[in-house]
Amino acid sequence: MSEKTARGWGAGAAATTLVLVRHGVTKHTAAKAFSGGLGGDNPPLTQEGREQVLLTAEWLRPLAASVSTVVTSPVLRTVETAELVAGVLGARITEEPGFAEIEFGEWEGLTFGEVAEQFPEEMRVWMGATEVAPPGGESFDAAQKRVLAGLSRVLEERAGETVVVTSHVSPIKLIVAHALGAPIGGVFSMELSPASVTVISFFADDRASMRLFNGLPVSRDPFAAGTF
Template sequence: MASTRRFIIEADGGSRGNPGPAGYGAALRDGDTGELLAEAAEYIGVATNNVAEYRGLIAGLRAARAIDPEATVEVRMDSKLVVEQMSGRWKIKHPDMRPLAAEAQGIFPPGRVRYQWMPRAQNKHADRLANEAMDASQAGRQWVAKPLPQPTATPVLSEPLPEVPAAPVGWGAADLGTPTTLVLLRHGETALTPEKRFSGSGGGDPELSERGRAQADLVAAALAARGTVQAVVSSPLLRCRQTAQATADRLGLEVRIEEGLRETDFGAFEGLTFAEAKERFPVELDAWLASADTAPPGGESFATVAHRVAAARDKLLARYAGRTVLVVSHVTPVKTLVRLALGAPPESMFRMELSAASFSAIQYYADGNASLRLLNDTAHLR
């Protein structure tokens, strides 16, 4: 029976301002030979040192699991806080730390990972990677891992490594590089939202209600805790800009406006409930529901919306290649992006639920394929 493989993770994170522009670095080594097996680093926007350190830990654990999920791991960090909290000796009091600690604890089964503090001077490799990621972002670039040095000796393996065939996106075997991730956020509630009234770009431009502003704050807190968003893009309508600004302020980012992300112009349906539209425009409503090419009186068809949303998507993918972007928009554009990612027909949009201030997420790969990772997540609102 083959012995269990052992890994060493050196992880670190830094924040230039605490909170300020932050990044993490992690180096994965073979526990027996010391051979460098993998490096990871990323700029994570504005965050605290502790958030960045946890993100470095998570990246290192994920890299170890990707190589051998049965391995045992020794994590070495110069953060006394993270080491003591993950060892169970200190309580995790800060709300931003709890979800990160839980994520780290779930990567390997209990008992497989132990933590060791080391002086900062001995953690130079991970510290360098974190600073490289922050420097790259400041220069407008994405950090890219350098080729690893060839091992001085051939590692002894208990058995040959199997050939891994290529697999469709989402099944985990194909290596298509770092995807571009669009985190799709429907704006928070307005006064029209709970009444389920048509509220597009052809009527008024309502602001967030008190509940909507509270939802925007919860969104911002959740994204700050995750520390993954690197840019914020919004529809030009006020309710989206207000929702986006809450997160941008928390992360120290600017809100970039993308006109193509605005909601459908619902024409004569604007401000009406579905029942009211059915009563006043029965023929027109039925025709609109029956065909994506049919527009409400004086409004836009779903086909027209899909065309401009796809153009906006392509602009974002070109501008933010390999990065994670928060996209704040509306029901129709978000559902359209999901539909296009899945290759689903237009009528599929009527079968999707999309709550106010809910997250969906799509990753786009270099070969043109997309993978839906999340739909209508509202856990952050509870």
């Protein structure tokens, strides 16, 4: 097996491993409504969301000895998620604006059905073109540039470390697509649960290896519960 074809098997500097944690539920998550970054109403976690994050934080407790930093999006629900996780791990918190959620503009707070009813043509075009933004919002292409710039900063500043990142469904999916060399449109074929964990190791040769996707503590895992 050659180093060129074996992602993550090559010798060299230690990998930088990102433990990507999606925030817990908010009022918008529960309603399945569009909820963007700082341009929206910026809702906090609900009590259910806090409980979800605490379960995930306890699940991650074995990482306490190897994780010194939690990097978070500046959006309230991810900051609250970071505070809960960092409290369990004994880690410090830093913010990375590149990891904020996509801005949904006029769709903020509306459900998918409401957007389809009020903005049918805009929704149709948006679903098929990553360069198209919601009215007053941000496109996936624009968000990808922002997210990957943030990723580059973290990989440079935290080279060789294991870092917890608290972020949102779209940025995490964009990082996954980038790591796998998948088209950006692949974000529409992924599902991430609230307070789920995705783990990716990045190597100095610009290769990456995804080690976990949408992981959940056993008490919340639909496979373990037989409810999938």
